[in-house]
Amino acid sequence: MLEALPTPPVDPILALGGAVRSDRRSDKLDLGIGVFRDEAGHTPIMQAVREAERRLLDDRTTKTYVGARGDLRFADAVAQLILGTGRPERLTGIQATGGTGALRVLAGLVARARRDVAVWVPEPTWLNHQTIFADAGLKTAGYPYYDRTELRVRPDLLLAKLETIPAGDVVLFHGCCHNPCGADLPFEAWEAIAEVMGKRGLIPFVDLAYQGFGRGLDEDAAGVRLLAAKMPELLIAFSCSKNFGLYSERTGCALVLAENEARARLAGEHMALVARPLYSMPPDHGSAIVRTILEDAELAASWRIELSEMTQSILDNRRALAAAFRNATGTTGFDYLENGSGMFSLLNLSPGEILTLREERGIYIVEDGRINVAGLPTQRVTDFVHAVTDALARRT
Ligand code: LMR
Numbered sequence: 294m295l296e297a298l299p300t301p302p303v304d305p306i307l308a309l310g311g312a313v314r315s316d317r318r319s320d321k322l323d324l325g326i327g328v329f330r331d332e333a334g335h336t337p338i339m340q341a342v343r344e345a346e347r348r349l350l351d352d353r354t355t356k357t358y359v360g361a362r363g364d365l366r367f368a369d370a371v372a373q374l375i376l377g378t379g380r381p382e383r384l385t386g387i388q389a390t391g392g393t394g395a396l397r398v399l400a401g402l403v404a405r406a407r408r409d410v411a412v413w414v415p416e417p418t419w420l421n422h423q424t425i426f427a428d429a430g431l432k433t434a435g436y437p438y439y440d441r442t443e444l445r446v447r448p449d450l451l452l453a454k455l456e457t458i459p460a461g462d463v464v465l466f467h468g469c470c471h472n473p474c475g476a477d478l479p480f481e482a483w484e485a486i487a488e489v490m491g492k493r494g495l496i497p498f499v500d501l502a503y504q505g506f507g508r509g510l511d512e513d514a515a516g517v518r519l520l521a522a523k524m525p526e527l528l529i530a531f532s533c534s535k536n537f538g539l540y541s542e543r544t545g546c547a548l549v550l551a552e553n554e555a556r557a558r559l560a561g562e563h564m565a566l567v568a569r570p571l572y573s574m575p576p577d578h579g580s581a582i583v584r585t586i587l588e589d590a591e592l593a594a595s596w597r598i599e600l601s602e603m604t605q606s607i608l609d610n611r612r613a614l615a616a617a618f619r620n621a622t623g624t625t626g627f628d629y630l631e632n633g634s635g636m637f638s639l640l641n642l643s644p645g646e647i648l649t650l651r652e653e654r655g656i657y658i659v660e661d662g663r664i665n666v667a668g669l670p671t672q673r674v675t676d677f678v679h680a681v682t683d684a685l686a687r688r689t
Contacts, residue, residue: 305660321655324664341596345585361565363388367580370587371546385561386548388575392502392532395547399528400429401567413464419472439474444629448482460494469513470503470635473663477634483516487523502532505600507634525552544579607667617678636667646684654680
């Protein structure tokens with residue numbers, strides 16, 4: 294039987310992780326998968342998470358199932374974090390296995406409602422988006438988002454494209470900290486998007502995987518909050534991997550804002566049906582940690598401080614990178630790195646240059662040119678910049 298399996302496609306982000314692990318060089322530099330690293334190159338457990346875990350260890354008396362939709366108090370706490378208000382009655386949520394699980398459950402919900410719609414994703418987008426939607430049986434198409442020559446977002450092109458997308462189709466947005474380009478939409482663009490989407494009957498779907506990693510928890514949610522206020526329907530995939538540092542706990546939430554409470558309830562029931570054959574019921578530990586933090590004012594305050602420290606360190610890295618490129622090139626051509634938001638930015642390197650950096654220098658960059666700015670130790674910034682500028686200087 295198994296001989297009938299085709300050669301599988303390579304997942305560019307996960308395969309890179311495997312290559313890094315098998316590289317024996319002590320000075321290798323992993324700028325691949327999106328994890329935050331401290332100066333020692335370590336991905337720490339947040340203090341608020343440790344404290345919540347300690348409390349859970351003391352208080353928990355059972356490991357029984359959490360139910361098809363998981364911990365609904367967790368979903369309510371996440372909804373409050375995203376929207377900045379209590380959960381509206383027309384909103385429903387289901388605990389999911391990380392941001393990817395939330396995306397997949399919502400994709401399944403879309404397919405149950407309308408199998409024939411397309412999901413429009415930004416160009417470029419996270420390399421897993423198309424795969425997730427295809428897995429749910431949905432087609433995807435791209436809309437213009439980021440201009441790699443001008444190094445900026447193009448809301449004008451995006452809005453012009455929205456005018457041509459068939460009514461009923463779904464349009465995916467990165468709520469903040471765009472993966473991979475790190476260039477976010479200005480608030481006025483969100484306002485214009487809401488207007489066109491409403492007029493044309495398009496369904497917004499926001500992937501919010503980095504809330505708090507860009508400009509701040511409230512600032513990063515400004516776009517999704519605007520859509521929630523203006524749109525009759527809205528899908529949100531939320532991840533706790535980065536902002537709570539809960540990568541391995543696979544903690545996320547799929548939220549649906551419907552026209553009314555009855556439809557929200559229906560959506561919640563269907564999401565549970567999507568999850569049932571995939572993983573039956575979600576795991577408990579990660580969501581219990583997040584709920585414990587968010588429901589306790591003191592823990593929540595300490596979590597917010599730790600999160601802002603991580604964000605500050607990413608901003609410091611961005612500033613250091615831009616300065617080192619200015620020094621090395623004598624130009625401002627890399628200043629866009631300083632203005633980027635969140636963990637990622639794109640470097641305009643060819644596949645050959647990316648391979649050379651990997652083979653000759655042990656520097657690992659995703660094949661689309663994405664670098665994880667949050668994974669770069671400050672003491673390696675100059676060294677990294679010299680490697681990149683050397684590669685660029687070898688261009689013929
Ligand atoms: C990334 O883009 O690096 C992360 O979201 C991890 C992943 O699953 O790809």
